[in-house]
């Protein structure tokens with residue numbers, strides 16, 4: 001236990017990176033997700049096909065392999081990314097595919113009559129999307145998005161393998177230094193759990209507030 | 215003519231749902247579209263403002279003409295202009311659930327006409343007054359009755375100051391006791407000189423308010439008459455059969 005306290009700051013720094021990677025990957029994943037969802041719904045045939053291929057490949061391969069490809073594989077083509085950058089890139093691409101499915105489903109869940117009502121008052125397709133469809137789809141998407149966020153929080157542990165000192169790798173480094181496993185692994189498990197639970201609670205509060213609005 | 219279609223046709227897949235429709239509606243005229251279910255009434259209405267793509271022929275509303283053989287870009291621009299001029303009211307209301315009654319009414323004023331919010335709200339409030347719902351301006355649709363929702367939907371369509379209003383079975387989704395309040399608003403509109411095309415099964419409304427009844431069956435206009443003579447002595451067998459079936463209920 002003392003070992004944990006002594007190295008608390010070091011572990012907290014790891015937790016900070018875990019959070020940072022999660023937030024950054026979610027942010028870019030969100031942008032990718034929106035663009036890909038729209039590409040699949042509104043794009044012409046090649047664009048739709050490309051978007052579908054992206055989603056299929058990302059969802060059909062392990063995130064672990066994707067991280068290795070971005071960090072080690074790209075070097076073969078002269079693209080050398082720092083570990084943290086590689087983590088951002090790989091995880092953004094990964095989560096973007098899942099979020100695009102969430103957004104696509106959410107947009108499709110809005111009845112066609114909503115778009116027609118918007119068109120009937122003279123709105124352009126883009127205006128109808130922005131003012132009428134997106135706000136309603138966002139509410140549908142918020143719960144699955146939150147689950148993706150919490151999933152990503154745990155998934156970030158994978159980037160320990162490319163020497164990003166996030167929470168898990170912080171523990172591994174301490175293990176290597178002190179030759180004891182359990183306190184550190186249990187410690188980081190607890191920290192993951194606290195973060196996940198905290199975000200679940202925040203998410204629940206957001207959902208509750210949103211459901212009160214209309 | 216406020217509305218004019220020439221040889222308008224519409225197919226879904228291989229089936230022709232509208233077959234060379236020639237419909238004319240004069241300014242301030244109230245036309246009621248009658249016909250059995252599946253005869254193409256909704257499709258015709260939706261072709262008038264481009265919610266359905268035309269398969270053939272042309273549509274003209276308030277001087278803006280769109281023909282099926284125009285380039286896609288020109289068609290969508292034409293229909294967008296028509297839609298600013300033609301309000302539509304749907305059977306299922308289609309109110310925006312995430313916006314209040316007032317928010318629903320002013321949405322197009324903000325987004326399409328780009329009016330400042332204060333001005334849009336002033337206009338929206340007056341429209342809600344007109345349909346008797348000023349007190350409900352801050353309510354979300356989920357807290358309004360069907361009749362109230364439909365009246366908000368009418369106010370929303372009126373916000374763009376349309377020269378034509380298209381109604382697709384506006385009272386069919388309503389509980390019987392709520393039908394009257396919606397028809398009353400429509401009657402009011404008719405009296406104020408709005409040009410209206412109304413698909414409805416409310417025969418009393420057709421009799422009292424319409425200038426003309428257009429009877430459709432199987433994607434064609436079978437006959438057009440003044441309501442009195444249509445209900446008294448329809449020319450076609452199909453119309454007679456339709457009216458008989460209605461009176462049996």
Ligand SMILES: Nc1ncnc2c1ncn2[C@@H]1O[C@H](COP(=O)(O)OP(=O)(O)O)[C@@H](O)[C@H]1O
Nearest residue numbers: 226227231249250251252253254255256257258
């Ligand atoms: N989106 C669509 N796809 C395929 N068929 C349709 C579609 N909309 C309408 N139809 C068909 O067109 C015909 C006319 O429909 P509609 O205009 O809704 O009739 P009405 O409003 O008179 O009941 C019906 O046979 C209907 O099944």
Ligand SMILES: [Mg+2]
Nearest residue numbers: 255256257383
């Ligand atoms: Mg219909």
